Amino acid sequence: MKIFCLIIFIAFPIMAWGKSEGTVNGFVRDASNGEPLPYVNVFLQNTQIGTTTxxxxxxxxxxxxxxxxxVIFSMMGYGRHEETVEITSNAAVKVNASLPPSVLELEGVVKTAERERFVREVEISTTTLSARQMRSLPSFAETDLFRTLQLLPGVVSRSDFSSQLYVRGGSPDQNLVLLDGVTVYNPFHLLGLFSMFNTDAVKEVEFITGGFPAEFGGRLSSVLNIVNNEGNSKEFHGRVNISLPSAHATLEGPIPRGSYLVSARRTYFDQIFKNTRYDFPYYFYDLQGKVNIDLGGNHRLTLSGYYGNDKLDYDVTSEEEDFQVAIDWLWGNRTASLNWRWLIHPNLFSEVLLTRSNFALDLDLELVGDNIAALKLKNGIQDYSIKSDLNYFGLPGHSIKFGVSQTWYDFLYSFHIDQTPLFNYTNKPALFALYMQDQWQMNNLWSIRAGVRVENYDLGSRTRISPRFGAKYHLFPNFAIKGSFGIYHQFLTTAASDNQNFSFIDLWFPLSQKYKPLGAIHYVAGFEWWLPGDLILTCEGYYKT
Structure with missing residues (x-):
């Protein structure tokens, strides 16, 4: 059944779309760098017909x-674009547009997008941040994504030495962290002091602290969805900067039929104090990249990846030189994803995503005294996933989304002393998920988002059904009330204590047949008020079991 669903969604995404009198469709991008532009107003001049991207x-x-x-394309902060089209019966006309930035770009774009979200979207407990907004907020040493999120309501940190997120009473392992669609399991450097995400490469961050829709699953508390920049498809750009803990470099530019972006970061204290009495035995580095290639007007491939490590190499000898400790500790994340976007029909949009996520830790500890003892610890989790999403726009006022995914896990824990194995654990569970959701703008007052997610976990053959529902009602043009309900399940957990104030490494384990999947129910209600000066006041109350 699972293989059949994957074949249907990936190889034969055939749906019954209705023939309309005529259709206009396309993509809108920033003329300066080729990045997609969301929430652009698109309408037909002298008519009431229009939409947004x-x-x-x-x-x-x-x-x-x-x-x-x-056809008129307009967005505050960008120049207006106009194009004449001839519409015929039962025909689709594709019109792509590029809007040049104007002098209002810095603040106008954000205001327009927020206003469109306020009017059209059912967004429960959602905060969206651009890279520019993150860099404008107070920071410790350098801009850090998780430190920024700790400033939001409902998010706390247990310690100044940890950037872990405790969201609405949940633990850090209940947060789903995605980087270009890839799940990240240990998103930290320096034992939790900094997050692994280089904001120089980040385009946008969506943080949902409750009531998240059916397309997301596998966690109980929140979703952190991070999207990297696609890279400038118009001209080459490079930038270098140095902060207190690290140095950064980013390159981006066009390639034939596409664009690329490469961003690197490394701490430098180990090099500054090298061969001195203040020798610093630790450093971290990371490398992020993204390549986009257009394969004709309806197909696009995107390859994205991350490679990062933390390294501690420390030797100490007692004053009597009769005892020595040597530590060689390497840990880090690797992610890779290949996304195929296919515009099957103006009303049917498909994305197929292949991903690999890997966290690996190798610790070698050597104790030299009267006897020599060598300890070796290995920890790893690998996640291979395939996911397919279909977006259907053929019904007026509806944005319908279907999805199916299959994930294969590989967990490894081993501990040896002098090459003698004391502990060796492996497990390879799998998780299958299927979902459907609909964003329905009933009229100018009501917006509804409803969906359901079905998950099957092969350890114990557990199947869980998770309904999700959210609604927004505009009492006045600038004031809306909203609420949501959802059931959530989680099949992985960590061995970390909830009371720890300093995080070393999250040790992930799959739930075995002996334990039921973790579960939670979210109830959220509140209001949104669009104030003068383009300010938004949001107030929410929640109950979480």
Whole structure:
């Protein structure tokens, strides 16, 4: 059954879309760098027909009577674009647009996007941050994503020495962290002091602290969805900067039919104090990259990856030189993803994502005295996933999304003393998920988001059904009330204590047949108020079991 669903979603995504009188569709991008532009207003001049682009910069306008029209693209902070099209019966016209930034770009773009979200979207407990917004907030040593999120309501930290997120009473292992669609299991450097995400490469961050929709699963508390920049497809750019703990370099530019971005970061104290009495035995580095290639007008491939390590190499000898300790400790994350975007039909949008996530830790500890003891610890988790999503826009007022995914895990823990194995644990569970959700704008007052997620975990053959529902009602043009309900399940957990104030490494384990999957129910209610000066006041109350 699982293989059949994967084949249906990936190889034969055939759906019954209705023939309309005429259709206009396409993508809208920033003319200066080629990045997609969400929430751009697209409308037909001298008519009431229009829409806005989604988070991918894609739009579609259906049921257009035959005739000649002027298509207008507008967004605060960008220049206006106009194009004349001829609409015929049962035909689709593709119109892509590039909008040049204007002098209002710095603040106008954010205001426009926030206003469109306020009017159209059912966004429960959601905060969206751009890289520019993150860099403008107070920071410790350098801009750090997790430190920024700790400033938000409902998020706390147990210690100044940890950037872990405790969201609405949940533990850090109940947060789903995604980097370009890839799950990240230990997103930290320096034993939890800094997050692993280099904000020089980040385009946008979506943080959902409760009531998240059916497309997300496997965690109980929150979703942190991080999207990297695609890279400048118009011209080459490079930048270098140095902060207190590290140095950064970023390169981006065009390639034939696409773009690339490479960003690197490394701490430098180990090099500054090398061969001195203040020798610093630790450093970390990370490398992020992204390549986009357009394969014709309807296909696009995106390859994204991350490679990072922390390294501690420390030797100490007693004053009497009769005892020596040598530590060689290496740990880090690697992620890779390949995304195939296919515009099957103006009303049907498909994405297939292949991902690999790996966290590995190797610790060698050698104690030299009257006797020599060598301890070796290995810890690793690998995650291979395939996911397919279909977005359907053929029903007026609806944005319907279907998805299916299969994940294969590989857990490894081993401990040896003098090459004698004392502990060796391996496990290879699998998780299958299927979901459907609909964002329905009923009228100018009501917006509804409803969905359901079905998950099957092969250890114990556990199947869980998770309904999700959210709604927003505009009492006044600038004031809306909202609420949501959802059931959530989690099949992995960590061995960390909830009371720890300093985090070393999260040790992940799959839940065995002896234990039921973890579960939670979210109830969220509140209001949004659009104030003068383009300020938004959001107030929410929640109950979480």
């Amino acid at each position: 989604n988070e991918k910069g894609y739009y579609v306008i259906n049921r257009i009577p035959p005739g000649e029209y002027r």
